Amino acid sequence: MMDDLRELYQEVIFDHNRNPRNFHVMENANRTVEGFNPLCGDRLTLYLNVQADIIEDASFQGSGCAISTASVSLMTEMVKGMTEQEAQNMFKIFQKITTGKDDDVKLEELGKLQVLAGVKDYPARVKCATLAWHTLDAAIKNEEKSVSTE
Amino acid sequence: MSSLGSEGLAVGFSDRGLDVDKVRADFPILSRTVRGKPLVYLDNAATAQKPRSVIDAISHFYENDYSNIHRGVHTLSERSTVLYEEVREKVQKFINARSEKEIIFLRGTTEAINLVAQSYGGANVGPGDEILISAMEHHSNIVPWQMLCQRIGAVLKVAPINTDGELLLDEFAALLSDKTRLVSITHMSNALGSINPVEEIIGLAHQKGIPVLLDGAQAIPHMAVDVQKLDCDFYAFSGHKLYGPSGIGVLYGKSELLEAMPPYQGGGDMIRRVTFEETEYNRLPYKFEAGTPNIADTVGLGAALDYLCTIGMDSVACYEQQLLDYVTQKAMELDGLRLVGTAANKGAILSFVLDKVHPHDIGTVLDHYGIAIRAGHHCAMPVMDFFQVPATARASFAMYNTCEEVDVLMQGLKEVIEVFG
Ligand SMILES: Cc1ncc(COP(=O)(O)O)c(C=O)c1O
Numbered sequence: 001m002m003d004d005l006r007e008l009y010q011e012v013i014f015d016h017n018r019n020p021r022n023f024h025v026m027e028n029a030n031r032t033v034e035g036f037n038p039l040c041g042d043r044l045t046l047y048l049n050v051q052a053d054i055i056e057d058a059s060f061q062g063s064g065c066a067i068s069t070a071s072v073s074l075m076t077e078m079v080k081g082m083t084e085q086e087a088q089n090m091f092k093i094f095q096k097i098t099t100g101k102d103d104d105v106k107l108e109e110l111g112k113l114q115v116l117a118g119v120k121d122y123p124a125r126v127k128c129a130t131l132a133w134h135t136l137d138a139a140i141k142n143e144e145k146s147v148s149t150e
Numbered sequence: 151m152s153s154l155g156s157e158g159l160a161v162g163f164s165d166r167g168l169d170v171d172k173v174r175a176d177f178p179i180l181s182r183t184v185r186g187k188p189l190v191y192l193d194n195a196a197t198a199q200k201p202r203s204v205i206d207a208i209s210h211f212y213e214n215d216y217s218n219i220h221r222g223v224h225t226l227s228e229r230s231t232v233l234y235e236e237v238r239e240k241v242q243k244f245i246n247a248r249s250e251k252e253i254i255f256l257r258g259t260t261e262a263i264n265l266v267a268q269s270y271g272g273a274n275v276g277p278g279d280e281i282l283i284s285a286m287e288h289h290s291n292i293v294p295w296q297m298l299c300q301r302i303g304a305v306l307k308v309a310p311i312n313t314d315g316e317l318l319l320d321e322f323a324a325l326l327s328d329k330t331r332l333v334s335i336t337h338m339s340n341a342l343g344s345i346n347p348v349e350e351i352i353g354l355a356h357q358k359g360i361p362v363l364l365d366g367a368q369a370i371p372h373m374a375v376d377v378q379k380l381d382c383d384f385y386a387f388s389g390h391k392l393y394g395p396s397g398i399g400v401l402y403g404k405s406e407l408l409e410a411m412p413p414y415q416g417g418g419d420m421i422r423r424v425t426f427e428e429t430e431y432n433r434l435p436y437k438f439e440a441g442t443p444n445i446a447d448t449v450g451l452g453a454a455l456d457y458l459c460t461i462g463m464d465s466v467a468c469y470e471q472q473l474l475d476y477v478t479q480k481a482m483e484l485d486g487l488r489l490v491g492t493a494a495n496k497g498a499i500l501s502f503v504l505d506k507v508h509p510h511d512i513g514t515v516l517d518h519y520g521i522a523i524r525a526g527h528h529c530a531m532p533v534m535d536f537f538q539v540p541a542t543a544r545a546s547f548a549m550y551n552t553c554e555e556v557d558v559l560m561q562g563l564k565e566v567i568e569v570f571g
Contacts, residue, residue: 008514009569040525040526040540041534063508065511066507067510
């Protein structure tokens, strides 16, 4: 594969796309929100178990492209144990980096999510990467409805 | 012989009248590169590229003839009016309408369908009446009818398709009822490529006295269209898919119907006399053309029609059918590729999905090889639901595409399968 494509499709992304983590329905979820990207038809259901303001558990179901599947898979791994505030901060940093408005943030702040930074060169794909986080944001705000990237 | 496929399958292509090298040379954009690779433009169902003659006609018009139409007595206004009205005549000839009055210039197919929904629908559809469409429609031929039905309390009926993406004609016929006020159906599906049996459809509807609108957005770039022979009541299409500019399209309507319809928008040009008490509407087609129209792009559309006339729509259809046969055969050789839309009568559109690879990823990888395809729902979400896919990848062909380009596409797809498989 060409080098510039490797920038977008890093090995980690392939790995999470083939074997998504936390890919199951959560029986004891107390937040369930659906995310939808009308542009590409991606749909996901995000399940959270939030106790006090700690995200104790996160899982998802749904189908999407490699970028969106890897993004939600990585996100569920990352936010477990975070406070809601920490998760929302991470969303802000992630948004800034993936849209190239990153003057006041450092790539390292993203931790494992850095592998998704390549989407900033693909404006049409940014929404694939951020769908997971928009859905999480809605879940945190306790919006028990579906969200859309449009 | 310019258009041989790698295995010589396309022997005879250019004997059929279309010299693809010559055609390609007329489209400046086709010689550019994308990401360092020659552009392979296979998103023609979304919009087609423009020949130099269209691009030149627009700039020539702005540089030499431009003014507003139907207004001034000065030279430029008269000149612009003549050029604009000449295009109406070109369109009339191109689709073989009876009269120029039956050609209404609008922004595109979407606006044309909205006009019929609001004007014809508003005047002729009552509570409990029905509009009949099909399960393969573009959102443009669904939503205006839903809006009308909601406003009036009418019912939208949908004729089903089979798993090849073909309309079920018997079911269609059974859905024609005493309450059906209009049939609105696509001539060719943008998501599947299916070409509908429109003459039968129109025959069945007319037996019950029901008028038929054909959404010709996809069909008209691929085949000769004769509205009198079809006997359709309305025909809608967009200039931009027909090698013309965006922002200009056409509604053809039988003059008896158009005469009886109320205006669509109010404003300048569509009136004959205005007082504050009442307005006398202009005659056809001006009744439906309120305000200053898209003059320059209309002139551009005229240049596109002139260009197509030098090639001949029958040659275009014949060439593209061979291209479709070639790409279909090649695509079926790929492991894990499933065609979405396998109608017996099809235009040059290849919609497909790959095992384990989302169409969006296919689109991004192919773009790196200079190949432009569309990935998504193609503004036909109900079609995606029917085939139970979130989206498809779609390669759609034009008269300037070649077998070599099909080979490049196949190479790209092999790469996609290798990387994601
Ligand atoms: C079948 C069909 N109908 C209608 C439209 C709408 O055309 P436009 O966007 O030019 O109004 C399209 C364009 O994608 C189409 O393919």
